[in-house]
Amino acid sequence: MKQIKVGNLELSDGHPKVCVPIVGENHDEVIEQAKKVVEMNPDIIEWRCDFFDSVYIDEVENMLIDLREVIKDIPLIFTFRTDGEGGKKFISNNSYYDLNVQVAKTGLAELIDVEAYSKDSIALDMIEEIHKAGAKVIGSNHHFNETPSREKIVETLMTMEELGADICKMAVMPSCEEDVKELVYGSIEANEKMIAPIVTMSMGELGAVTRVCGKTTGSVITFAAGVNTSAPGQMTIKQVRNILGINCDDIKDKNIFMIGFMGTGKTTISNALGYITGMPVVDIDKYIEEQENMSISDIFEKNGEEYFRKLETKALEEMQINAGKIVSCGGGVVLKDENIEIMKEGGRTVLLTAEPKTIYDRICENKDRPLLNNHMTVEYIEKMIADREKRYQKAAQVSIATDGKSRVEICGEILERISF
């Protein structure tokens, strides 16, 4: 990855930088927000000019002069997000071009955000003019309604680089966990193929983990909320820095076994932890399904629970080869002492818990839960948890209640408590 310097800030040094947006609608609001944002001590500030009440270059320039006085030497991104990409205002192509080039010429913004991702656009010329004026370009592309395929993500980022963007950014909206994965793996692939640094994020609460996994994906900037958010899923600068500040290197020597009753979030949290730490993730149920070439439901039906439990123990043992994985376990893994021993000896065990009602809400839609299909009530879940409670406690080295917490919060708690 190419080293890029903006102002005094070295990007792409392995530590994602935190950028906070200013979204004031008039001069006073912009200044007021800028003062508060400076106190948050961000690495970079973005001024979202599409929120501002004027697009005339004189007024924009005057705003920039006053803004610069407040933010001093903190690097600034100038962004006019067009309505077609989730921004606040329509702007003609010509005005968009002029505005970005004129702002670059003022020398008041180190970085100009340019929606540049297709070769026949005016982008090529605009980027050249901005460079001539001495500013750097963030190529950017936003999908507020969908997540394009991994291939498309890689292709788009690479096109930006070809157009001459210094940093290539893409924000997408997930509708399921697979979408988040597409963004994460698309980013990793793009980062391997490109020289220009990338900035990527999957928006909304579902994608929030992608705002703190830059060490894995290579994303060099993460956007955190300022006085207001500028996109869904942004966390506070404190939340983002807390997670980014955790040194994950010390926990990569052993497996992390994620245990807990079904519906406590083992799969989701395991994936999220994998994105943050870069550790590979294995879902024991899926692993067994692949080995047996049969679904868990079918294994239960054809061979019974006892047979399945044996497969589970064997799978746990196999996890010890090349340890350093996050292993998401089936809900019943704690039923055998042998399993508990394998997990505790060879790794760290993390128990996720949730109130029966929370679990009910999370899994009531799901039909592939063999033990619950005919007993889908809160009371039944409560009883099952009570039956297994002692087993879980016996296996758990760390126990985390997940009710009412975001995925990122849960991951943060785990990472803080797991270094033992």
Ligand SMILES: O=C1C[C@@](O)(C(=O)O)C[C@@H](O)[C@@H]1O
């Ligand atoms: O492009 C981006 C990223 C963003 O959309 C986000 O999701 O954090 C926020 C915008 O302000 C910024 O211009």
Ligand SMILES: [Mg+2]
């Ligand atoms: Mg699961």
